[in-house]
Every structure is written in C-alpha cells, then in structure tokens.
Amino acid sequence: MPDLLFVDSDENLCTDVCSYFRSTGMRVEYALDFDAAATLLRDQRFDLVITDVAIAGGGILDLMRRVRRQEPPPVVLINSEVDTVDEAVRAVKEGAFGIVRKPFTIPELMFHTKRALDQRGRGQRSFAQTERFTNVYQPTNFIGECPEIKQVFDIVARVARTRSSVIITGETGTGKELIAGSIHYNSERSRGPFVRVNCAALPETLLESELFGYERGAFTGADRMRIGRFEQADGGTIFLDEVADMSLYTQAKVLRVLQEREFERVGGNDTIKSDVRIISATNKDLLQLMEEGKFREDLYYRLNVVTIDLPPLRDRGHDIQLLVQFFVRKYSLAVHRRIRSMHREAMDMLTRYHWPGNIRELENTIERAVLMTEGDVITARELRLLFARRPRAADGNEDDQITLPPEGVKLEEVEKSLIMQALEKSNWVQKDAATLLNVSGRVLNYKIKRFGITHSSWRQNR
Ligand SMILES: Nc1ncnc2c1ncn2[C@@H]1O[C@H](COP(=O)(O)OP(=O)(O)OP(=O)(O)O)[C@@H](O)[C@H]1O
Ligand SMILES: [Mg+2]
Numbered sequence: 001m002p003d004l005l006f007v008d009s010d011e012n013l014c015t016d017v018c019s020y021f022r023s024t025g026m027r028v029e030y031a032l033d034f035d036a037a038a039t040l041l042r043d044q045r046f047d048l049v050i051t052d053v054a055i056a057g058g059g060i061l062d063l064m065r066r067v068r069r070q071e072p073p074p075v076v077l078i079n080s081e082v083d084t085v086d087e088a089v090r091a092v093k094e095g096a097f098g099i100v101r102k103p104f105t106i107p108e109l110m111f112h113t114k115r116a117l118d119q120r121g122r123g124q125r126s127f128a129q130t131e132r133f134t135n136v137y138q139p140t141n142f143i144g145e146c147p148e149i150k151q152v153f154d155i156v157a158r159v160a161r162t163r164s165s166v167i168i169t170g171e172t173g174t175g176k177e178l179i180a181g182s183i184h185y186n187s188e189r190s191r192g193p194f195v196r197v198n199c200a201a202l203p204e205t206l207l208e209s210e211l212f213g214y215e216r217g218a219f220t221g222a223d224r225m226r227i228g229r230f231e232q233a234d235g236g237t238i239f240l241d242e243v244a245d246m247s248l249y250t251q252a253k254v255l256r257v258l259q260e261r262e263f264e265r266v267g268g269n270d271t272i273k274s275d276v277r278i279i280s281a282t283n284k285d286l287l288q289l290m291e292e293g294k295f296r297e298d299l300y301y302r303l304n305v306v307t308i309d310l311p312p313l314r315d316r317g318h319d320i321q322l323l324v325q326f327f328v329r330k331y332s333l334a335v336h337r338r339i340r341s342m343h344r345e346a347m348d349m350l351t352r353y354h355w356p357g358n359i360r361e362l363e364n365t366i367e368r369a370v371l372m373t374e375g376d377v378i379t380a381r382e383l384r385l386l387f388a389r390r391p392r393a394a395d396g397n398e399d400d401q402i403t404l405p406p407e408g409v410k411l412e413e414v415e416k417s418l419i420m421q422a423l424e425k426s427n428w429v430q431k432d433a434a435t436l437l438n439v440s441g442r443v444l445n446y447k448i449k450r451f452g453i454t455h456s457s458w459r460q461n462r
Contacts, residue, residue, distance in 0.1 A: 218267025
C-alpha cells in the first residue's frame, strides 16, 4: 500500500482526507506545518506527498528539496488556490507532478492521487507499485452477495490465474471496468501494468496510433516516436473498453496481436513483440454486430474465451441495500459528514426504482443525497428532489410546470439537482447540458464551479 504524506494547515481537512484514504487501504500521515512535515520526511519513507503550496513555517521549494532526499523520491502533488498558482507552477518546474486546484472534493483528490502514482509506475517499472492499486479492485470494494455476483467472483478468481481473454458484458454502470481491474490485480500479471483504452472515445486513425503507437514522421505532426498502449501493457493487461466500437480495420490489427503477439507501429517497419492479456468490455450485442458484418467473427472468438455477464442492478435483490450503505459511508466521509443511515421510506424508494444507469446511477444519487442532507439520516424528501420528474398534468397543459411541494424547497438544491441531471443526460458534456438548461456555457460553468460539481471525464484531458 502506498504511504501518503498530506500537508495542510487545516486540521479538519487533514483528518477527513486521512480517513477517506485509509478506507481504501492506504497508509496516510499528515502534517500541519513545515517542521512536522520535515520530521516525517526524515523518519519515514513515502510514495506520495500531497501538500498545500502555502505551508506554515516554510516554503514549498524548501519542502521539495527535503522530499527529493528520499530514494526513490516520492511523487509530489501541489494543492493551490487561484492566488498561489504561480508558486505552485514553480514547484512543478522543480519536479512536482501536478497541481490540484482548491477547493477540491476528496474523491477528486483521490482521482489525481491515483493518476500520479500510476504515472510513476509507468516511469519506473522495477518499482513494485502495482500492489498499491490492488486494493481499489479488491473484493471488499466490489459489493455484492447475490448468487449471480457470487458466480462472477468465482469466475474472476478462476480466470485471474490464466492468461485467457475475457469479455465482460452488461448494461452501462454495472461494474465492467471494476471487474476488469480485479481480474488483472488478482492475476500473476498484477505487477505489470493495467492499461485502459476506451475504443469509443477516439476516431479510427487516432485509435490506431493510440493502440499501436507511431514512428516519427508517420504523419504530419508526428515529430517524435510514440509507443502505443499495446507496447505499454507488455507483461500486463490491456482493457479494451467499448470494444464493439472499433473499426473493422483496427479489429484486424488487434486480431493479429492476439494471434501472433506482434504488431508494427503506425508508419513503422519493425515488428514489435508484446505479451499482453486482453480483457474487453461492451454493452452492445456483439452477436448482432457480427451478423451485420460490423464485428469480425474470428476476433470475437479470440476475445471471448471467457464471458462474464454482469446482471443489471434491479436484478440483484438485497445487494442494492448493501451498495447504498457502502456509498453512504464513502460519500459522507468525503464531504466531512457523519451520515449514519437511510430512512426506511427512502430505502424503499431506492429498492423500487429500476436503475437504468445501474450502480453508477445509484452511486451518483447517493453522492448527491449526501450533499443535500443536513441531518445525519437521509430521508425520502432529499431523494424525492433527486428523482423529481416533471408532473404530467391531466390536460397536458401544465407540462412545463414544476410544482412546489407543500413543505417548500431549497432553491439552490433544486438548481444543483437539475444541473446534475442535465449533465448526466448529456454524458457530462457541459455544452449539451447548457443547451438543455437554456443557459450559456459560461453561466453553466460558473454554477458548476460554485456547486463544486466535478466529473472524472473532465480531467482525462482528451
Ligand atoms: N459491485 C460494486 N460495488 C461497488 N461499486 C461498484 C460496483 N459495481 C460498480 N461500482 C461502481 O460503479 C461505477 C461504475 O462502474 P464501472 O465503471 O465499472 O461500470 P461499467 O460497466 O464499466 O460502465 P460503462 O458501461 O458505462 O462504462 C464505478 O464508480 C464503480 O466503482
Ligand atoms: Mg466502463
């Protein structure tokens, strides 16, 4: 497990960060000022230091020098407010990994932390860092006890020992990526890299160079050689997400990697060998696509040595309650709250709902419910706001009216809830959400910042 040092003069923030990160299995120490941080750095080894740019009792650059005395030096992430950003940039020039803007939510910080550690893993293969991620994909983080999920766990345990290709199917948000990760991190390759590629996110030519890399001069703008994901994943696992969205041409190239374990970079003649395990995922019907001639049959059989089909959340019975408890705990920690439970009526609402977006939707709902709840119990009232749909008036005329509930509402909460719904509906593309809400992109962006709404896809810089 990675050892993290968190430096910030806000003690509440420190203890909240600690308990959240510890709940994922990391070991965390915190320091409130420069001297405390320096002492910890002298006496203990850390993999990662997350520090505010303004440290009481010393300068950030001085702290960076202390950090660099460790061998291998820990990764440093800088937290900064807008007005200290120049100083933060200087720290990055001195070797810090990146800057996280304050205010941040703790899950957001976790996201950056993982990315920083991941990056370090890539740069230093010998550094046995993959173990640190095992936890994210541990069964303890995969909640479920229903028979179908138990069966999934069995398959995961069995295939983890092999190098067979696996296809994971299931509706959106059912946990396909989580399962892919658990297979990798429980396999013999767990010390190798786990490389994710979303085949739907890139147009064909970009996907090809992403997967296979390119040689210098392969196309305009290719001013240096770049290795691709298959090469990066050597000795580990590549996760081809949304695999049905690959073009037939790319499918042929992937097939060759599966059959011969070799390929060429785009614009190159040298044959590159790579030993990777392929796990793929899709929520489309590959058999249907095969019939339509859009997916190669030979590739399908190669990828599909083992199939794991994840059931939708509505078919998982009592698991929904376990997941609710898990997410309430996770998100109340993240926002410095101590929410103990869910009111019975609220739990009933959650179990009755059909969850088209599955666990992701449930997770988002709980996250928002936690934010809206003021007491220590989440009630049906908070959920009702989240589930709010336009009332269908009998004559159809009042269709665009939103009715005020008798007990009144908090306008800000309603606004935030509608913004979240618009973002979800438009796949977190702010421009489309702005259109749905009839405001300019700038206005929406302002509100997003004000409400502290974030989404991981906004940071994956592509
Ligand atoms: N059984 C589970 N226990 C806890 N968290 C889960 C579980 N299943 C999924 N999640 C969480 O739900 C979210 C969605 O999961 P994931 O990204 O793996 O879904 P997916 O099937 O890949 O979705 P998509 O098809 O939309 O890409 C993630 O935050 C994941 O951590
Ligand atoms: Mg996914």
